[in-house]
């Protein structure tokens with residue numbers, strides 16, 4: 001069960017990816033984790049990636065895919081994996097398809113958690129954070145006991161820059177420009193399944209399971 005998660009930033013694909021991983025006992029793999037592990041273990045690819053990052057440059061796709069292939073061939077991936085946050089662009093998707101097909105492998109499902117922009121913007125604008133202890137809240141889904149006050153440490157809660165509507169809109173623009181074309185790409189590959197991500201988190205999860213089973 002080799003799964004790729006697709007969806008806009010804030011669509012909730014990370015949460016669903018974790019739940020899928022738990023249910024099927026397969027690893028949830030994010031590129032951030034792969035980078036950190038390779039750099040920490042000072043692997044050849046990790047060292048190369050770090051050179052680019054230290055210069056403030058983007059890490060070339062072949063290095064990222066190299067690290068990804070290493071990761072998905074570890075023992076814990078023998079029953080599959082859920083990939084979250086990669087690929088983000090058509091060139092990355094094509095490189096991944098090619099690299100896997102050279103090994104006689106392929107992705108089985110690309111799951112698109114579909115949420116309209118307006119819903120994402122309104123969801124994100126409800127987030128609140130404590131800059132003192134790092135706790136996060138949501139005014140609708142996980143509200144603090146006292147409005148605008150951290151349950152944990154009593155500090156005042158703020159809206160992080162990342163959650164402000166203008167920032168969210170910019171991220172969504174990048175997503176529509178670079179990542180949304182992947183939906184058509186995986187549709188052509190006949191492995192795309194879209195689920196309605198505006199539903200309750202539990203329902204979204206059940207819809208995903210229905211696709212996988």
Ligand SMILES: [Zn+2]
Pocket residue numbers: 130131132133134135150151152153154155
């Ligand atoms: Zn706090």
